[in-house]
Amino acid sequence: MIMTRPSRRAGGFALPVRALLCTSTCAVLGLPLLAACTNNAPAERPGAGGAPNPRALTVQATDTECKLSATSAPSGALTFAVTNGGSKVNEFYLYGQDGLRIVGEVENIGPGITRELVLKVEPGNYISACKPGMVGDGIRAPFSVSDSGEQGSSGNDVELVEQANQNYQKYVEDQTEQLVSMTAKFVAAYKAGKDDEARALYPVARTHWERIETVAESFGDLDPKLDLREADLEPGQKWTGWHRLEKDLWPARAKNYQQLSTAQRASYADNLMKNTKVLQGRVDDLEFSADEIANGSRGLLDEVATGKVTGEEEYWSRTDLWDFQANIDGAVVGFEGLRPLLKQRNPDLDRSIAAKFAAVQALLDAQRVGDGFKTYDKLTKAEVKELSDAVNALSEPLSKLAAAVV
Amino acid sequence: MTSTRDVRDQPAETEVRTAPPETRQRPPVSRRGLLGAAGAGLAGLAAGAAGGFALGSQEAAPSQPQTAGTRTYPFYGEHQAGILTPVQDRLHFAAFDVITDSRAELVQLLKDWTIAAARMTQGLGAGELGPTAGPYGAPPDDTGEAIGLPPAGLTITFGFGPTLFRKGGKDRFGLGDLRPAALQRLPHFPADKLDPLKSDGDLCIQACADDPQVAVHAVRNLARIAFGRAAIRWSQLGFGRTSSTSTGQDTARNLMGFKDGTMNLKAEDPAAIDAHVWVPGADSKGLWLTGGSYLVVRRINMTIEIWDRQPLSEQERVIGRTKAEGAPMSGGSEFSQPDFAVKGSDSEPLVATDSHVRMVHPDHNGGAKMLRRGYNFVDGSDGLGRLDAGLFFLAYVRDPGTHFIPIQMKLGLGDGLSEYIQHTGSALFAIPPGVAKGGYVGEALFS
Numbered sequence: 072m073i074m075t076r077p078s079r080r081a082g083g084f085a086l087p088v089r090a091l092l093c094t095s096t097c098a099v100l101g102l103p104l105l106a107a108c109t110n111n112a113p114a115e116r117p118g119a120g121g122a123p124n125p126r127a128l129t130v131q132a133t134d135t136e137c138k139l140s141a142t143s144a145p146s147g148a149l150t151f152a153v154t155n156g157g158s159k160v161n162e163f164y165l166y167g168q169d170g171l172r173i174v175g176e177v178e179n180i181g182p183g184i185t186r187e188l189v190l191k192v193e194p195g196n197y198i199s200a201c202k203p204g205m206v207g208d209g210i211r212a213p214f215s216v217s218d219s220g221e222q223g224s225s226g227n228d229v230e231l232v233e234q235a236n237q238n239y240q241k242y243v244e245d246q247t248e249q250l251v252s253m254t255a256k257f258v259a260a261y262k263a264g265k266d267d268e269a270r271a272l273y274p275v276a277r278t279h280w281e282r283i284e285t286v287a288e289s290f291g292d293l294d295p296k297l298d299l300r301e302a303d304l305e306p307g308q309k310w311t312g313w314h315r316l317e318k319d320l321w322p323a324r325a326k327n328y329q330q331l332s333t334a335q336r337a338s339y340a341d342n343l344m345k346n347t348k349v350l351q352g353r354v355d356d357l358e359f360s361a362d363e364i365a366n367g368s369r370g371l372l373d374e375v376a377t378g379k380v381t382g383e384e385e386y387w388s389r390t391d392l393w394d395f396q397a398n399i400d401g402a403v404v405g406f407e408g409l410r411p412l413l414k415q416r417n418p419d420l421d422r423s424i425a426a427k428f429a430a431v432q433a434l435l436d437a438q439r440v441g442d443g444f445k446t447y448d449k450l451t452k453a454e455v456k457e458l459s460d461a462v463n464a465l466s467e468p469l470s471k472l473a474a475a476v477v
Numbered sequence: 478m479t480s481t482r483d484v485r486d487q488p489a490e491t492e493v494r495t496a497p498p499e500t501r502q503r504p505p506v507s508r509r510g511l512l513g514a515a516g517a518g519l520a521g522l523a524a525g526a527a528g529g530f531a532l533g534s535q536e537a538a539p540s541q542p543q544t545a546g547t548r549t550y551p552f553y554g555e556h557q558a559g560i561l562t563p564v565q566d567r568l569h570f571a572a573f574d575v576i577t578d579s580r581a582e583l584v585q586l587l588k589d590w591t592i593a594a595a596r597m598t599q600g601l602g603a604g605e606l607g608p609t610a611g612p613y614g615a616p617p618d619d620t621g622e623a624i625g626l627p628p629a630g631l632t633i634t635f636g637f638g639p640t641l642f643r644k645g646g647k648d649r650f651g652l653g654d655l656r657p658a659a660l661q662r663l664p665h666f667p668a669d670k671l672d673p674l675k676s677d678g679d680l681c682i683q684a685c686a687d688d689p690q691v692a693v694h695a696v697r698n699l700a701r702i703a704f705g706r707a708a709i710r711w712s713q714l715g716f717g718r719t720s721s722t723s724t725g726q727d728t729a730r731n732l733m734g735f736k737d738g739t740m741n742l743k744a745e746d747p748a749a750i751d752a753h754v755w756v757p758g759a760d761s762k763g764l765w766l767t768g769g770s771y772l773v774v775r776r777i778n779m780t781i782e783i784w785d786r787q788p789l790s791e792q793e794r795v796i797g798r799t800k801a802e803g804a805p806m807s808g809g810s811e812f813s814q815p816d817f818a819v820k821g822s823d824s825e826p827l828v829a830t831d832s833h834v835r836m837v838h839p840d841h842n843g844g845a846k847m848l849r850r851g852y853n854f855v856d857g858s859d860g861l862g863r864l865d866a867g868l869f870f871l872a873y874v875r876d877p878g879t880h881f882i883p884i885q886m887k888l889g890l891g892d893g894l895s896e897y898i899q900h901t902g903s904a905l906f907a908i909p910p911g912v913a914k915g916g917y918v919g920e921a922l923f924s
Binding site: 186187190195364423427456459460461463464465466468469470473474475477 | 501574576611613614616701704705706708871
């Protein structure tokens with residue numbers, strides 16, 4: 072299972088310094104310069120057959136040296152293939168002329184590894200730097216970019232990413248709020264022994280969890296307390312959270328099940344409520360980069376493919392299609408936020424993803440009953456296969472979204 | 478993957494995908510290159526071969542001895558590869574349902590498959606970037622499990638099932654009028670116990686190679702390319718060939734322990750191949766299939782444990798051949814023609830009347846011959862300690878109506894072997910003719 076791991080920082084910075092957010096893939100800088108992206112090396116280089124491509128540079132980094140194949144390049148999309156020939160983990164940076172502003176970076180280059188930094192650069196003076204050991208100012212040298220007529224990327228991209236981030240932040244906060252309030256209703260009904268009411272509320276409340284599942288799961292301590300399935304318990308691990316209550320409300324598939332006492336019910340329910348509120352406190356501090364939003368959408372589809380299409384998530388209640396819909400809801404929100412950017416970068420991919428989302432939704436709509444869905448046990452094998460095919464059809468182009476928007 | 482290529486590969490690709498040597502810290506991932514380097518001492522390859530591939534030099538075309546691993550077969554040609562090609566050791570077969578209703582998307586899928594298949598059969602990655610290149614934030618366009626493996630004689634053969642033309646009464650792609658009469662679901666045969674989840678399909682891919690992982694890699698990457706357009710309906714691994722399609726190959730044994738396919742059509746007999754394998758241009762609806770073939774697919778389970786308890790005399794009687802040599806029970810050696818008339822002391826024919834060899838012999842089937850290309854399979858066990866095993870029967874014929882259906886109808890009723898086997902899967906596919914460079918598989922059907 073692949074999760075989006077949101078960066079946790081206190082909110083309130085007027086200008087987010089996005090370099091801090093750059094985890095494993097790309098840095099989208101809070102500066103009107105460029106989108107930078109690391110490639111794994113070595114990719115194809117146009118013009119390799121004839122004259123060397125002046126925009127394809129190599130960097131030989133060691134523990135003591137930082138040798139660039141050229142100290143200047145024409146403006147446009149530059150590729151720095153950074154090879155770490157030393158023994159320490161290295162980094163490569165392109166700074167602005169002031170030596171402070173990060174234009175692009177590639178981190179975590181292990182010894183012997185080559186990584187590519189691909190970025191669009193405007194004409195001007197810059198400073199290149201390798202940072203063996205990932206500490207200090209690094210080994211710096213001037214680097215100049217001449218005006219070739221080709222431009223770097225506009226500030227527009229950065230604004231679009233910021234817009235996507237703000238939209239997604241709001242969505243996560245809003246869903247968490249609704250999760251808290253619906254969980255409170257569910258818990259109240261369950262504790263009061265109003266089982267029919269609790270059963271009706273269960274899939275509705277969980278919808279808000281499932282819509283932001285990849286975010287919620289990124290809190291490795293909270294997720295198992297809230298969403299662990301009985302089958303996934305380790306020996307000696309205490310089972311708490313949604314699915315513990317689910318089994319108590321739908322014990323039909325359990326053998327010799329002993330209903331929880333009123334006191335036990337209260338204890339499990341209060342625990343669920345408490346941890347849900349902890350989750351709410353944490354999501355308020357989140358910020359999302361474009362690749363995190365994109366990978367979050369893909370991650371939600373991974374959740375659908377592994378847990379919902381198979382009917383494993385809601386083993387007792389069989390309400391998997393509610394979760395399925397909620398995962399799709401969350402994935403759509405992430406995708407929609409990135410669409411303005413994607414439409415500029417790759418309109419074909421944009422159309423493809425949008426069409427596949429629509430196809431999945433049409434299949435889900437066909438399974439609606441009242442305000443909800445058919446239970447999983449009412450689905451035929453052919454219907455499950457059809458849903459699975461549609462999820463695969465969507466997941467494949469969606470897996471290309473992150474690289475297309477960073 | 479940057480420079481895994483056959484020397485016959487197009488120069489244009491070579492240029493695009495090769496970086497200047499001085500930019501490389503390590504040698505590029507190269508299936509042919511790695512093999513050349515590692516195998517130079519063992520296989521006696523030309524010493525310069527590995528370096529030549531690694532640099533992607535399209536000029537030097539070293540005459541390289543084709544060992545089992547490095548062997549490649551051309552993808553493009555008059556007929557699809559994987560039919561007359563000497564049978565490779567391993568199989569991964571997959572049947573697909575087309576899940577789009579768009580003719581344009583189906584055509585694009587066939588184009589995409591053609592390009593990827595042409596690449597993989599020459600030892601290249603499925604996509605242009607390869608398994609370890611491209612954007613770091615994107616999944617690679619090749620899945621990578623074939624890195625370091627040689628081309629292994631991979632062939633990829635595509636076919637079209639009857640349901641591509643009409644499914645549930647619906648002509649999804651405007652192909653309904655182009656379905657040849659012979660291309661229809663095989664009839665129910667006596668003693669069939671077919672599993673719908675192991676039968677039929679709109680499209681099929683037969684990937685054969687001398688390395689199992691190379692065959693699996695091919696199907697996996699083609700299935701990935703198909704997501705959203707076609708979904709795997711069922712698939713089958715075969716681990717050992719049970720036929721030979723060349724006189725240069727020994728006759729292999731099936732899981733009953735007997736030589737199988739002794740009488741098989743061989744590539745070295747082109748007149749017989751023309752007469753029994755390739756579809757002639759006679760069917761007005763099926764002109765697009767001229768030069769193609771029909772592929773009959775039958776998943777045949779063997780009740781292996783019961784078979785193994787039979788006396789050798791019973792085993793040889795049922796097959797009609799000796800187990801050791803494969804000679805007909807009437808005498809001679811493996812390739813002697815059986816004498817169906819000669820009788821033993823009990824006045825019964827030496828080649829029993831219900832023996833398999835008698836039932837399937839061309840003399841008793843209007844002269845019909847098949848080009849068999851089957852594989853042994855074992856798909857684990859059944860929970861009662863019995864192997865889920867048997868023969869994955871593949872046969873290429875010019876017309877299933879004359880070359881398979883009547884024979885199987887007869888076998889289902891009277892073959893002594895049917896006591897020990899059960900047909901659990903069935904499919905029929907039209908195999909379009911070969912692809913010209915720049916074209917795509919099945920192009921004549923859509924133009």
